[in-house]
Amino acid sequence: MSVTPSNSFRIFLFFIVTAFVPIVLFAQEGIKWNKTGNGYYQFEEGELGLYTLPKQTKTVILSKKQLTPEGKTAPLSVQSFSFTADEKKVLLFANTKKVWRLRTRGDYFVFDTNTGALTKLGKNRPASSLMFAKFSPDGSKVAYVSEYNLYVEDLASGNIQQLTMDGNRKFINGTFDWVYEEEFFCRDGFRWSPDSKHIAYWQIDARKTKDYLMIDNTDSIYPFAVPVEYPIAGEPPSPFKIGVVDIASAKTQWMDIPTDPVLQSYVPRMEWAANNNELIIQHLNRYQNQSDLMLCNTQTGASQVIYTEKDSAWIDIQPLWDEDYSYGGWDWLSGGKEFIWASEKDGWRHLYRVTRDGKKEVKITNGDYDVMNISAIDEKNGYVYFLASPTNATQKYLYRTRLNGKGPAERVSPANQEGTHEYDLSPTATYAQHIFSNIYTPFTIEMISLPDHKGLNGGHEVNDAVAKADKNSGVEFFKVKTEEGIEMDGWMVKPKNFDPNKKYPVVFYVYTEPWGQNVKDQFGAASAWLYRGDMAADGYVYISIDNRGTPVPKGRTWRKVIYRNIGKINIRDQAMAAKEVCKWPFIDTSRTAVWGWSGGGSATLNLMFQFPEIYKTGISIAAVGSIFTYDNIYQERYMGLPQENAADYVQGSPVTHAKNLKGNLLYIHGTGDDNVHYQNAELLINELVKNNKQFQLMSYPNRTHSISEGAGTRVHLSTLYTTYLRAHCEPGGR
Structure with missing residues (x-):
């Protein structure tokens, strides 16, 4: 039910978010800054180049010929790469295989720029079995995992030493x-x-x-x-x-x-x-409410607690506020005497600098806004760069503020570029790769200087892209306030050739849980990606709304009110918002549909079962039917332990309310889903059968949570979804 965040665009993933099932449209190894910060390395057209800034002059570091192993005719297809500290050796990851979500197993090669030698590591290990290989800081060795054990390989001698002996599944x-x-x-x-x-x-x-x-x-x-x-x-x-x-x-x-x-x-x-x-370690208790x-x-193994934080709900984990460190790292200052940490203890996610002994702290960011991600720390000039959006929770901008916590935060992203910004800053924060989009402007990449945020060599890629983009994208942002006083953001795509005097069917796209924000001012966010055809042309109103509990930058209370309330507060917020939408004169309340995937699939079921008077048709994919079945880290973080509050689990589970189904339901699940197991489908089926509730079921044999494996699967799924929607929620104005 959770999604792996991208590593701050070090690996680019241009995708449409599908309720935590990303469909990758384009993927490649991203840039890697050189240690001086005046250039970056990037693979293009099968060769590795160094691009020196500001002119972006290219020097080929590894040609296709150099990337071709001895005895092979084709160069390596490299997924990722890294350098020794002196940038004389390159570690290359190729022949990769998937481990659950990501391709983290494969073969590693070292290229020595001094000798021109390309050497495969782990010569006695099974093919494509190495994981997470990395150079030692002195560049003399590489360590890696293979078949659940640690190994270290000496680059000069080729000697391989096994460091652990007891590993297995x-x-x-x-x-x-x-x-x-x-x-x-x-x-x-x-x-x-x-x-x-x-x-x-x-x-x-x-x-x-x-x-x-x-x-x-x-x-x-x-x-x-x-x-x-x-x-x-x-x-x-x-x-x-x-x-x-x-x-x-x-x-x-x-x-x-x-x-x-x-x-x-x-x-x-x-x-x-x-x-x-x-x-230094972070130790979380079982409830995940004390860090x-x-x-x-x-040398001795002795440990001491230096900094403790408690929360009445849960403590957010680091990938939510510093995704660069998914594969390791810590933000040290003053030569290791201080570090940066994030906390929501004042009601907003803010950054603090904490002394090594944990006894003193200084709040760095201040104000009624959330730090969405740390982009860079420029200790030399006394700044931290971070992403935030104080006035619009659907957008994201680059800010910087003083590391001493004095003075207001300064917006770095240009005022005329309204939308969603991502950045990969150089080590010196002098340059950055800037990636921008909004609901009508496609993803655009440009290299910029900082802090003036100017395109290099006089370029204006983002401004040019915004200027020429078709602003009549058909997407409208709106706010809806429920009768309970809860205001939520939403987007809407109206039918093409919209006639305000007609009534149209409405399709709600939902996620609703703590790992999904649907309403973003980002290109493709409002795409009806599973619909086979043009939903707007066919005459549907397409809507998504972010309820309380979704991870939007609206403060701690907004996000954590859902604690022990999954399946209740999020569902009621969605239903009350839909109730307001149904008051609009162009909405046909006899044709209201809802759909979602994973947590969104669960929400679809709960909405259909708990509010059958609103939702007439539902398409639920890979849903958690009983939240008792989901993994302990996710479910206990947001719901507590079921041994202590089983009633909350019961009330939040769709199977509890299945007897209330009145409308048309299509349920879809892959039998090989390792995330939300197919058991959930069968528990749901039993409840619906017991109560003589008719529905349509599609099981995809041996498909995982993404239901993407196998010839024809995506076309079949899309066709099924579209055919069912058209049949039970007829398109077009009336």
């Missing part, structure tokens, strides 16, 4: 189990020490975590079970350990991190603490 070294990956975005599970002599790593013990058994009926004559270690709500997490292994001896020192022996706890972040003998930052002595 249920006992995981250097990476994570399914739920840590899905809900904490933890994938890369080890870190080099600054002196290259040690590696700190996670160990996850999933031996007591029960398996979900997905049945594969299509890949052999005899069906077989595909197990996934998956702790549902109420089940304890897989225990963790943090170890520091000495490269010379291969001996591990374990950190002493206290945990609840029954409830257990989590460590979603771990880094070296700006020196060679301490780690302890701890320093660990890597």
Whole structure:
């Protein structure tokens, strides 16, 4: 039900968000800044170039010939790359394979720019089995995970040393189990020490975590079970350990991190603490409403809490406010004497600089707005750059403010560029790659200088794109206030050749839960991407509204009012907003439809069952029918433990209300869904059958949560969706 954020455009993913099932339209390795910040590396047309700024003069670093392994005729298709500190060696990731959501397993090669040699790593390991390979800080070695164990390879000798011996599917070294990956975005599970002599790593013990058994009926004559270690709500997490292994001896020192022996706890972040003998970790309790930052002595294992935060609901995890660090990193200041941290303790997400011992803090950002993401820290000039949108929750802009917390925040994004901005800033914050779009302007990329925000070499790519864009996109933003006084943002696409004297069917697109914002001033946000045809031309009003509980920049109270209320507050907000929309004179209240995917699929079911007088047709895809079945990290974060408040789980689950179905329901699910298991479909089916509620069902054999695998799948799904909608919510004005 959650989505993996992009890594601040270091890997570009131009996609249409489909309720947390992104359809990738274009993907490539993004830019990587050189260490001086006056240029960037990028793959183009199969070769790696260095582009020196401001003129963007290209120097070929790796040609296609150099990228062709010995004995091969084609160059490597590189997904990602990194450099040693001296930028003389390049680590290349190719031949990749998917691990659940992302392609994080494959082969790694090192190219030495001094010798011209291209060397494959892990020569005795199975093909495409290496994960998260990275150079040691001194550039002499590469460490990686293969088949749940850690290895280190000496680049000069080619010697490979195995550092852990006990790894398997249920006992995981250097990476994570399914739920840590899905809900904490933890994938890369080890870190080099600054002196290259040690590696700190996670160990996850999933031996007591029960398996979900997905049945594969299509890949052999005899069906077989595909197990996934998956702790549902109420089940304890897989225990963790943090170890520091000495490269010379291969001996591990374990950190002493206290945990609840029954409830257990989590460590979603771990880094070296700006020196060679301490780690800094974030320790979350089982409820995820207390966060302890701890320093660990890597020689003795002793740990101490330096900074504690509590919340009556939950503590947001780091990818929500600094997505650059999905694969590691920590914002240190003053040579390791201070660090930057984010908190919602004053009602808004703001940044604080905290001393290493946690005893002093300075609030850096101030005001009634949320910090949406940290873009860069320019310590030399005393600034932090961040994304925010104080006056319009559908948009996103670059701001900067003083690291000392004095003075107001300064908007860096130009006033004439209204919409959604993303940035990848250089190490010195002198240049940035700027990516802009709004509801009518396609994604546009330009290189700019900062802080003046001017296009390099006199360029005006974004301004030119805005000027020539068709502003009659057909999308309108609106605000709707319910009879309970709740005001929400929405977008609407009216039918083409709209006649205000006619009444039209309305289709609501929903997500509603804490991991989805639908209403964005961003190109493609209002696309009816699953509809096979032109929904506006066919005569539908298409609408999406963001209720309370969605992760929009409207403050802590807006987002966290949904605690222990999933399936209740979000559903009522949506229904009350729809009730107001249905008062509009051009809406035909006999033709009202709702659809969504994943959490949006759950919302669709709840809306159909709890408010059947409003919604006449629903299309629900990959829904959680019973929230008792979903994973513990997500569901307990927002709903508490079911052992303590089972009634909230019962009332929030669509199956509880299935007996109230009156309208037309199409339910769709993939039987190979590792995220929202097909069990949810069968629990729902049982309730509908028990109450003699007629509905239409489509099961996609062995498809995952994205229902994208297999020849013809997407066309079939789109055709099914469109045909059902047209049949039960007839298009056109009347």
